[in-house]
Amino acid sequence: MSDKLKQIINKQGDQQNVETDQLDDIVQLVGFVIGEEEYAIPILSIQEIIKPFTWTRVPQVPSCVLGVFNLRGAVIPLIDLRAKFGLQTKNQSEETRFIVMRHGDDVAGFVIDRLTMAIRIKKADIGPAPDTVNGDDTIIEGVGKQADKIITILKVNKLLERDF
Amino acid sequence: MDEFQEILQDFLVESFELVEKLDEDLVELENNPEDLELLNGIFRVAHTVKGASSFLNFDVLTHLTHHMEDVLNKARHGDLIITPDVMDVVLESIDLMKALLETIRDTSTDAGIDVSACVVKLDKITGGSGDVKTPVVVAAEPTPVVEEVVETPVGDDEPDYDSMSPDDLEAEIEKLLQERQAEDKAKRNAKLAAGESVLAAPPEPTEEASSAKEEQKAAPKATPPPVAPTPAPVVEKSTPKEDPKAAAPAKRAPATVEQTIRVDVKRLDHLMNLIGELVLAKNRLIKINDDVEERYEGEEFLEELNQVVSIVSLVTTDLQIAVMKTRMLPIGKVFNKFPRMIRDLSRELNKKIDLELAGEDTELDKSIVEEIGDPLVHIIRNSCDHGVETPEERLAKGKDETGIIGLKAYNEGNQIVIQIDDDGKGLDTDMLKNKSLEKGIITEKEADSMTEKEAFGLIFKPGFSTASAVTNVSGRGVGMDVVKTNIEKLNGIIDIDSELGVGTSMKLKIPLTLAIIQALLVGVQEEYYAIPLASVLETVRISRDEIYTVEGRSVMRLRDEVLSLVHIGDIFEVERILDAGEHAYVVVLGLGTSKLGLIVDTLVGQEEIVIKSLGDYLKGIEGIAGATIRGDGGVTLIVDVVALMQMAKDVKSAPMADTSSAAAITEKTKPSDYTIMIVDDSKTDRTIMRKALEPMGVTLVEASDGQEALSILKAGEHNFDAMLVDIEMPRMDGYTLASEIKKYNKYKNLPLIAVTSRTGKSDRMRGVESGMVEYITKPYSADYLSSVVQRNVNFKAEFL
Numbered sequence: 001m002s003d004k005l006k007q008i009i010n011k012q013g014d015q016q017n018v019e020t021d022q023l024d025d026i027v028q029l030v031g032f033v034i035g036e037e038e039y040a041i042p043i044l045s046i047q048e049i050i051k052p053f054t055w056t057r058v059p060q061v062p063s064c065v066l067g068v069f070n071l072r073g074a075v076i077p078l079i080d081l082r083a084k085f086g087l088q089t090k091n092q093s094e095e096t097r098f099i100v101m102r103h104g105d106d107v108a109g110f111v112i113d114r115l116t117m118a119i120r121i122k123k124a125d126i127g128p129a130p131d132t133v134n135g136d137d138t139i140i141e142g143v144g145k146q147a148d149k150i151i152t153i154l155k156v157n158k159l160l161e162r163d164f
Numbered sequence: 165m166d167e168f169q170e171i172l173q174d175f176l177v178e179s180f181e182l183v184e185k186l187d188e189d190l191v192e193l194e195n196n197p198e199d200l201e202l203l204n205g206i207f208r209v210a211h212t213v214k215g216a217s218s219f220l221n222f223d224v225l226t227h228l229t230h231h232m233e234d235v236l237n238k239a240r241h242g243d244l245i246i247t248p249d250v251m252d253v254v255l256e257s258i259d260l261m262k263a264l265l266e267t268i269r270d271t272s273t274d275a276g277i278d279v280s281a282c283v284v285k286l287d288k289i290t291g292g293s294g295d296v297k298t299p300v301v302v303a304a305e306p307t308p309v310v311e312e313v314v315e316t317p318v319g320d321d322e323p324d325y326d327s328m329s330p331d332d333l334e335a336e337i338e339k340l341l342q343e344r345q346a347e348d349k350a351k352r353n354a355k356l357a358a359g360e361s362v363l364a365a366p367p368e369p370t371e372e373a374s375s376a377k378e379e380q381k382a383a384p385k386a387t388p389p390p391v392a393p394t395p396a397p398v399v400e401k402s403t404p405k406e407d408p409k410a411a412a413p414a415k416r417a418p419a420t421v422e423q424t425i426r427v428d429v430k431r432l433d434h435l436m437n438l439i440g441e442l443v444l445a446k447n448r449l450i451k452i453n454d455d456v457e458e459r460y461e462g463e464e465f466l467e468e469l470n471q472v473v474s475i476v477s478l479v480t481t482d483l484q485i486a487v488m489k490t491r492m493l494p495i496g497k498v499f500n501k502f503p504r505m506i507r508d509l510s511r512e513l514n515k516k517i518d519l520e521l522a523g524e525d526t527e528l529d530k531s532i533v534e535e536i537g538d539p540l541v542h543i544i545r546n547s548c549d550h551g552v553e554t555p556e557e558r559l560a561k562g563k564d565e566t567g568i569i570g571l572k573a574y575n576e577g578n579q580i581v582i583q584i585d586d587d588g589k590g591l592d593t594d595m596l597k598n599k600s601l602e603k604g605i606i607t608e609k610e611a612d613s614m615t616e617k618e619a620f621g622l623i624f625k626p627g628f629s630t631a632s633a634v635t636n637v638s639g640r641g642v643g644m645d646v647v648k649t650n651i652e653k654l655n656g657i658i659d660i661d662s663e664l665g666v667g668t669s670m671k672l673k674i675p676l677t678l679a680i681i682q683a684l685l686v687g688v689q690e691e692y693y694a695i696p697l698a699s700v701l702e703t704v705r706i707s708r709d710e711i712y713t714v715e716g717r718s719v720m721r722l723r724d725e726v727l728s729l730v731h732i733g734d735i736f737e738v739e740r741i742l743d744a745g746e747h748a749y750v751v752v753l754g755l756g757t758s759k760l761g762l763i764v765d766t767l768v769g770q771e772e773i774v775i776k777s778l779g780d781y782l783k784g785i786e787g788i789a790g791a792t793i794r795g796d797g798g799v800t801l802i803v804d805v806v807a808l809m810q811m812a813k814d815v816k817s818a819p820m821a822d823t824s825s826a827a828a829i830t831e832k833t834k835p836s837d838y839t840i841m842i843v844d845d846s847k848t849d850r851t852i853m854r855k856a857l858e859p860m861g862v863t864l865v866e867a868s869d870g871q872e873a874l875s876i877l878k879a880g881e882h883n884f885d886a887m888l889v890d891i892e893m894p895r896m897d898g899y900t901l902a903s904e905i906k907k908y909n910k911y912k913n914l915p916l917i918a919v920t921s922r923t924g925k926s927d928r929m930r931g932v933e934s935g936m937v938e939y940i941t942k943p944y945s946a947d948y949l950s951s952v953v954q955r956n957v958n959f960k961a962e963f964l
Contacts, residue, residue: 056799057691058778059736060785068778068791068799073441075791075799077781091879108781162781 031116451795496524522572551588685768835861856946870896
């Protein structure tokens with residue numbers, strides 16, 4: 001009996017080892033759509049994803065900053081990624097979500113059109129940002145290649161940086 | 165090492181507290197040089213610091229305090245009169261002591277500050293007045309080296325006694341006594357032999373220190389023999405213990421030891437944040453309770469709920485006050501340094517000034533106490549330099565030679581007031597105006613139209629200075645504007661009153677705490693803003709025709725004043741979608757001497773709000789001081805009144821004349837250009853209407869209740885030409901929907917057609933009141949509905 005148990009435990013242990021091994025060179029991302037394009041950000045920089053609710057407009061900010069909202073007692077800025085990427089603003093639909101991202105102490109909510117899925121992608125499959133996008137200023141971390149499509153991976157710290 | 169750090173921390177905290185009190189006492193002492201009680205107190209401070217620092221091996225500090233102690237000790241025994249000159253040296257040594265303590269705090273050592281000059285001065289005082297033998301004093305003068313040698317063995321020796329058995333101790337005492345006697349004998353011989361033998365006298369360093377002391381007060385030492393062998397410091401310790409008892413047992417009530425613990429400020433801050441959350445939750449709970457009450461009126465459980473809610477709210481408020489109190493410090497902590505400052509300033513400026521303090525016990529939040537010090541220093545310096553006249557001038561004016569500066573603090577409502585009065589020459593408005601003109605701070609025109617208060621306010625303008633010559637103390641034209649910004653940062657205001665030749669009085673009004681404030685909530689269009697109540701003077705309701713336009717700016721008459729107005733919507737770029745109505749409210753904001761009328765659409769009420777920062781991403785937005793979370797969970801922005809007043813100067817527009825509801829009316833070229841919304845909760849009814857209207861070819865949009873209809877309307881995707889509205893609907897009924905829609909400028913003329921089975925006359929009346937233009941009762945024929953719609957949207961005949 002105990003032998004069996006041991007076996008099982010060992011097996012489980014092995015499996016876990018395998019998984020952790022894999023984790024090292026695999027990046028977990030969350031994909032979402034803005035306009036026509038699919039983007040992704042690392043899952044670890046997401047604090048939470050919530051359904052839209054009311055926010056308060058803040059004066060004297062660029063149009064991509066919608067305002068602030070209350071996330072369980074904290075006042076957090078809300079940024080419309082459509083506007084930030086220069087797209088026409090669109091009314092919110094059933095699929096609209098707020099992604100609350102965190103980098104260090106900076107937190108902000110971002111409005112996206114729709115979530116796609118959690119993506120596991122090998123590090124090897126992530127290419128650098130296209131050359132045409134210049135230098136450190138880009139908000140593109142890299143480009144993830146998948147079987148049927150490519151996904152633009154965004155830099156969370158750049159998204160959370162005040163640019164006005 | 166950790167233990168040492170801990171002790172060091174305690175030592176520093178204690179020392180700083182002691183030193184702070186010392187300043188005040190010393191100045192007091194100068195006025196009453198005979199006050200033995202004060203002297204004892206001061207002596208004890210020097211002594212305590214010396215004792216502790218020697219234990220911690222801060223040699224320089226020990227050395228300095230040791231000599232201070234000497235001087236004070238002499239004064240205490242009546243051997244020395246504290247003259248201003250002596251006091252200068254003592255004060256200098258205290259400054260050095262502070263500097264040393266600060267160095268210790270920052271670097272953990274007391275190196276780097278030269279105290280020898282001061283020590284020499286201190287020594288001269290003791291040497292010059294007493295009949296101490298000169299050679300001994302001289303021996304003490306080539307200072308640090310000797311002292312250190314002296315002090316260290318003392319520290320090393322002491323613990324030995326503790327560990328000895330009684331017998332050994334006995335023997336040790338015996339031995340020491342013999343040594344002492346031998347030495348005394350040697351000294352007597354030396355005296356007899358005069359001059360040269362003095363140099364030979366110190367055979368052992370330990371005895372050098374005590375002998376120096378002994379010379380000063382040989383009598384007390386000789387009498388208690390068991391004490392004698394123990395080195396000097398112990399003797400000293402015993403004296404202060406005896407003295408207060410002997411000197412003033414009745415006068416100074418034994419300082420009652422307060423039960424206190426030291427708490428890290430961070431913990432208090434955290435506690436304060438948590439309370440903030442709790443207050444928000446409480447506000448929310450109250451709001452929910454109100455809603456529940458409305459919905460379940462008369463139910464039994466309501467009473468119970470009510471009780472719980474009120475208890476929670478009560479306890480939260482008490483808790484908030486309690487926590488606030490833990491952060492409170494008496495303002496005396498700040499006031500303490502002023503007697504010394506006034507003294508130094510009056511000597512420097514050759515004026516005679518007395519400081520009268522009152523209300524030192526008034527308590528303020530710690531963060532405010534820390535911030536208020538510098539502004540007060542500036543104001544008091546100014547009062548000394550510009551306010552109080554020289555003794556000659558004062559005499560010539562028939563005033564008392566000594567000027568008086570009053571500094572008092574007291575509570576007034578939710579604020580604390582710090583008042584600084586002087587009986588000096590007062591502010592001369594003409595002079596203020598002229599100076600400002602000279603420096604180009606104001607224009608001639610502004611100068612002419614200025615009220616007295618506004619002229620006083622000129623002293624807070626950057627670059628302004630009234631002193632004709634720049635002195636060491638003030639006159640550089642920086643300071644008072646910094647004072648103003650600092651006070652305003654604390655949400656405080658400054659009020660000046662002055663009478664020429666009689667004096668000036670300045671009042672700083674500061675909120676008790678920074679984290680939670682009372683605010684007035686105002687509404688503009690669909691937005692709400694919170695204005696700190698401390699800056700609100702009053703609110704008035706006005707009609708449009710009370711607003712006048714002068715040079716492109718809106719103004720109104722408020723009693724006998726002309727108040728300039730600005731619309732909050734113009735400052736915060738609020739879109740005008742709702743109709744403003746005939747009346748508006750003006751919130752009169754006051755900051756120091758300037759006033760501004762802020763036009764708002766509605767006044768919501770007064771509420772206690774918790775200030776939250778907008779975070780790094782949005783910080784520094786002009787006109788916004790922060791945000792708060794309201795009872796309904798929404799975020800409301802807090803107005804920064806200071807910035808708002810600045811912004812108001814640049815806003816130019818006639819606030820209420822704006823009626824830009826010119827929604828572009830596009831030419832209808834085909835039937836589908838007409839858009840009609842159908843609002844009904846019943847799917848069947850909607851389908852019936854749809855079937856009736858579809859033949860016309862118009863575009864149809866459906867909504868299942870009032871809320872949905874309103875949000876479709878607000879979304880602005882369609883330009884509706886008419887709406888068919890059912891009356892009985894969940895969430896929001898037809899009447900409410902109609903009156904909501906009519907609030908919008910844009911939809912003023914949108915035809916609303918009620919389609920309902922309610923046929924009562926009163927129902928029709930309500931429909932008309934809420935803005936419905938037609939009233940169709942169910943059942944109806946498809947043709948009738950279609951014709952009513954056509955009539956209301958001006959359906960072009962050619963499309964039929």
